[in-house]
Amino acid sequence: QQQVKQSPQSLIVQKGGIPIINCAYENTAFDYFPWYQQFPGKGPALLIAIRPDVSEKKEGRFTISFNKSAKQFSLHIMDSQPGDSATYFCAASLPYGNKLVFGAGTILRVKS
Amino acid sequence: DSGVTQTPKHLITATGQRVTLRCSPRSGDLSVYWYQQSLDQGLQFLIQYYNGEERAKGNILERFSAQQFPDLHSELNLSSLELGDSALYFCASSVGASSYEQYFGPGTRLTVT
Numbered sequence: 001q002q003q004v005k006q007s008p009q010s011l012i013v014q015k016g017g018i019p020i021i022n023c024a025y026e027n028t029a030f031d032y033f034p035w036y037q038q039f040p041g042k043g044p045a046l047l048i049a050i051r052p053d054v055s056e057k058k059e060g061r062f063t064i065s066f067n068k069s070a071k072q073f074s075l076h077i078m079d080s081q082p083g084d085s086a087t088y089f090c091a092a093s094l095p096y097g098n099k100l101v102f103g104a105g106t107i108l109r110v111k112s
Numbered sequence: 113d114s115g116v117t118q119t120p121k122h123l124i125t126a127t128g129q130r131v132t133l134r135c136s137p138r139s140g141d142l143s144v145y146w147y148q149q150s151l152d153q154g155l156q157f158l159i160q161y162y163n164g165e166e167r168a169k170g171n172i173l174e175r176f177s178a179q180q181f182p183d184l185h186s187e188l189n190l191s192s193l194e195l196g197d198s199a200l201y202f203c204a205s206s207v208g209a210s211s212y213e214q215y216f217g218p219g220t221r222l223t224v225t
Contacts, residue, residue, distance in 0.1 A: 100157060
C-alpha cells in the first residue's frame with residue numbers, strides 16, 4: 001500500500017494552542033517521513049522530517065512523534081501563531097528516496 | 113525561497129494544445145522531480161530525472177513527457193491537453209539520486225479551457 005492517510009482535513013485553534021495533525025501508513029518499507037508546509041500560492045516547504053528509528057524529533061516549535069508499531073506519526077505545533085496558518089502535508093518515502101507519497105493535507109487556521 | 117525556480121507562473125491554454133513547463137533546480141542539485149497538485153488527487157509524483165537520466169516514474173500520463181538538459185534544468189511537456197489536466201505543477205530538486213530532502217519550487221498553475 002503506497003498511501004499515507006492524513007487527518008483531520010482542517011483544524012482551527014486559538015493562538016498559543018497546540019494543533020496536532022496525524023498520519024498513518026501501511027507500507028513498512030517507508031523509511032523517511034517529512035512534513036511540508038504550504039502557504040497559498042507557494043510551493044510546499046520542508047518543515048521537519050524523521051526516520052523510523054527515532055520516536056520523536058523537535059525543531060523549534062515543531063515536533064514529530066513517531067509510533068513505528070502503530071504505523072502512525074504526527075506533527076505538533078507548540079505555541080501556535082497566526083503565521084502558522086497554512087496547509088500541512090505529511091509524506092513518506094521508500095528507500096532510495098525517489099518519490100514522496102503525500103497525505104491529503106490539513107488546512108490549519110490559528111485564530112489570534 | 114527554496115532556490116528552485118519555475119516558469120511560467122501561470123499558463124492558460126485550450127484543450128488539445130501542448131505546453132512546456134520549465135524548472136531550474138537549486139545550485140548543486142542533480143535531481144529534479146515533477147509533481148502534480150490537484151484538488152481531487154492531491155500531490156502526486158510524476159517523474160524524476162537525475163543528472164540527465166530518467167530515474168523514476170510515477171503516475172505520469174503518456175501524453176506527458178519530461179527531460180533534463182546538460183545544464184540540469186528540466187522541462188515538462190504536456191500535450192493533447194484535457195480539462196482534467198488543469199492543476200498546479202511543482203518541480204522539486206535534491207542533491208543526489210536518492211536524496212530524501214526535496215525542495216519545491218513555487219509551481220506553475222495550468223488552466224485548460
